[in-house]
Amino acid sequence: MEIKTAKYSSFCFGVKKAVEAAERLLKKGGKDVFSIGDIIHNPSVVSALSSKGLKVCDGLNGLSKGTLIVRTHGLSPGIIDEAVSRGIKVADATCPLVKKSQGIVKALNKGKYHVIIVGNARHPEVEALKGFAEGGVTVIGKTKELEGCRFPSDKVGVIAQSTYGEDKYIEIVSGIMRCGFKEIKVYNTICSDTIKRQKAASELAKKVEVMLVVGGMMSSNTKLLADICRAAGVETHHIEGADQLDMRWFAAKEQVGIVGGASTPNYTIEEIIKKIKKGKVENRC
Ligand code: SF4
Numbered sequence: 001m002e003i004k005t006a007k008y009s010s011f012c013f014g015v016k017k018a019v020e021a022a023e024r025l026l027k028k029g030g031k032d033v034f035s036i037g038d039i040i041h042n043p044s045v046v047s048a049l050s051s052k053g054l055k056v057c058d059g060l061n062g063l064s065k066g067t068l069i070v071r072t073h074g075l076s077p078g079i080i081d082e083a084v085s086r087g088i089k090v091a092d093a094t095c096p097l098v099k100k101s102q103g104i105v106k107a108l109n110k111g112k113y114h115v116i117i118v119g120n121a122r123h124p125e126v127e128a129l130k131g132f133a134e135g136g137v138t139v140i141g142k143t144k145e146l147e148g149c150r151f152p153s154d155k156v157g158v159i160a161q162s163t164y165g166e167d168k169y170i171e172i173v174s175g176i177m178r179c180g181f182k183e184i185k186v187y188n189t190i191c192s193d194t195i196k197r198q199k200a201a202s203e204l205a206k207k208v209e210v211m212l213v214v215g216g217m218m219s220s221n222t223k224l225l226a227d228i229c230r231a232a233g234v235e236t237h238h239i240e241g242a243d244q245l246d247m248r249w250f251a252a253k254e255q256v257g258i259v260g261g262a263s264t265p266n267y268t269i270e271e272i273i274k275k276i277k278k279g280k281v282e283n284r285c
Pocket of ligand 1: 260
């Protein structure tokens with residue numbers, strides 16, 4: 001059996017940067033280092049950082065000291081200002097591409113454009129982006145949500161959640177174009193890593209008999225990779241780690257493909273490959 005791994009299958013640069021920043025802080029013996037929400041969407045990495053001392057909090061409730069490490073998805077400026085006013089140090093691990101989107105929202109808001117974010121309203125990146133537009137934003141996740149939508153301005157600026165699907169973004173932007181706005185500014189804020197990863201997953205899915213998509217169940221980009229592989233018509237399993245493998249998936253299969261989400265560490269992919277190979281050998285005995 002051949003196991004092929006997609007070209008982009010481990011940490012993207014934004015996640016790598018955030019994990020390294022957290023590790024540096026914890027290594028320096030930083031006391032009371034905490035994040036609000038998971039620093040990245042991968043349970044095994046978060047648990048490894050927690051074992052080194054990182055605390056994951058829901059908010060600032062009751063906190064007045066220590067260091068807040070801002071997750072890759074960013075945080076609303078209101079939360080950061082509140083932390084600073086309480087004397088909490090802030091280490092910003094927001095992905096630079098997400099920071100760029102935050103700057104766009106801020107500038108659009110300043111220019112009196114109503115901001116439309118195409119994405120999942122409950123995703124932490126989108127929740128944080130909302131905080132950069134004092135005038136409020138509209139979040140659209142599906143074209144049909146545009147029906148009956150009322151906007152406070154006929155000037156709108158549109159951006160996408162960084163891990164959103166390119167085709168879906170184009171479809172929703174086309175819908176926005178038909179809403180009768182006088183002026184529309186559209187920004188392509190889908191991150192290049194996401195696009196490359198989606199293309200690599202789609203290409204690999206067409207060449208194999210079963211695809212394993214590896215990453216956190218809460219990870220948007222991983223869920224989208226699984227959708228892309230299923231759309232390619234291949235049997236697809238979304239798993240977080242080797243312990244979720246079921247060797248029956250590989251019975252009578254010669255070609256297995258693996259792709260990891262942007263927050264999936266390399267060691268998880270390696271563990272999976274090792275376990276599949278071991279399982280195959282054991283099955284032959
Ligand atoms: S997926 Fe893209 S936007 Fe998200 S953290 Fe990685 S590089 Fe940044």
